[in-house]
Amino acid sequence: MVDFDEPFAGTDALAAGSVTRYQLRHHFVKLHRNVYVAPGVEATALLRAKAAWLWAGGGGVLAGPSAAAVHGTRWLGASLPAEIVRPGKLHSTPGIIVRSVDDIESCVVDGMTVTTPARTAFDLARGADIDRCVEMVDALCNATGTKVHEIEVVVARHKGARHLTSIRKVLELVDGGAASPPETHTRLLIVRSGLPVPETQIEIYDGGRFVARADMGWKQWRVLVEYDGAQHWTDQVQRTIDIDRYALLSELGWTVVRVGADLLYRRPQVLVERVRRALRRAGALG
Incomplete structure (x- = not known):
C-alpha cells in the first residue's frame, strides 16, 4: 500500500495499481523527478x-x-x-x-x-x-x-x-539541554554577558518529591531562568500550572527570572540586568 501522506515514488504507485497515470499527473504534487505527495501535506x-x-x-x-x-x-x-x-x-x-x-x-x-x-x-x-x-x-x-x-x-x-x-x-x-531556539538564544545572551554559565534542564525536588524541571539556572545559588512561550500565557490550564509551580519554587527558596519573546528579542539588556541582580542577591557576584 502506498501512503499518500508521505512522499512516494510514482513508478511504485503505478506498479502497485494505487494510481493511474492521469491521477498521478493531476491529483498529486510533484516534488522531484518521480517523487510525489498528496496535496495539502x-x-x-x-x-x-x-x-x-x-x-x-x-x-x-x-x-x-x-x-x-x-x-x-x-x-x-x-x-x-x-x-x-x-x-x-x-x-x-x-x-x-x-x-x-x-x-x-x-x-x-x-x-x-x-x-x-x-x-x-x-x-x-x-x-x-x-x-x-x-x-x-x-x-x-x-x-x-x-x-x-x-x-x-x-x-x-x-x-x-x-x-x-x-x-x-x-x-x-553548544548545550543539548535547550528544548527550543529561544532557550538557546536566552542561554547565549547570558553567557556572552559575562555571567556564570548556566546549567540546563535543572530538576528540582522537595524532599523526594519532584517539583519542576527548569530551563536553566544555577543550583548553588537557587536562581532559575525560564523561557515562557506563547502557550504559557494563552493556555489557561498551562497558566494555572505555572502559577502553582512558581509559587512552590518561591516557597522552596528559588528565584525565577521569567523570560518572554519581547524581553528576549526587544529588551535583552533588561533581561541580562534582571539575571545579574538575581545572582548578586544570591551571593553569586561580588
Whole structure:
C-alpha cells in the first residue's frame, strides 16, 4: 500500500495499481523527478529528506538538515533544502543539494542511510551564522542525546576539513539541554554577558518529591531562568500550572527570572540586568 501522506515514488504507485497515470499527473504534487505527495501535506524538513531519499533511488547518505530531521531534530524549518551525499555524477536539483564526500560516518534510520548524529552535528556546525549553527546543534543534541565530546571525535577524524575554526566556536557554545531556539538564544545572551554559565534542564525536588524541571539556572545559588512561550500565557490550564509551580519554587527558596519573546528579542539588556541582580542577591557576584 502506498501512503499518500508521505512522499512516494510514482513508478511504485503505478506498479502497485494505487494510481493511474492521469491521477498521478493531476491529483498529486510533484516534488522531484518521480517523487510525489498528496496535496495539502505539510512540507516539513523530514518530508523533504524522505523525498530526497526517493529521488536518489536509495543511493547515497542523507546529511546536514536532512539527517537531523530523520534523527528527530525539531525547529529546522521547511525552507531548508534537502541534502544528500553520494558518489558519481548526480547533480543538485531544485530543493536538493548533492555533495561528494569520500569518508562519511553513517547509520541507517527507518530504512534510510543518514549521517550519524555526531557527524550530522559536525556538518551543521560548519555554517557562517554561529548562532544559527548553535541553535541547530543544540536541537540535534537534545533530540538524540549526542554529547559534545562525541562530535569532537568526528572533528579529530577530519583535521583537514574546511571551517574547523567555526565548528570549534560552535561546540564551545553548544548545550543539548535547550528544548527550543529561544532557550538557546536566552542561554547565549547570558553567557556572552559575562555571567556564570548556566546549567540546563535543572530538576528540582522537595524532599523526594519532584517539583519542576527548569530551563536553566544555577543550583548553588537557587536562581532559575525560564523561557515562557506563547502557550504559557494563552493556555489557561498551562497558566494555572505555572502559577502553582512558581509559587512552590518561591516557597522552596528559588528565584525565577521569567523570560518572554519581547524581553528576549526587544529588551535583552533588561533581561541580562534582571539575571545579574538575581545572582548578586544570591551571593553569586561580588
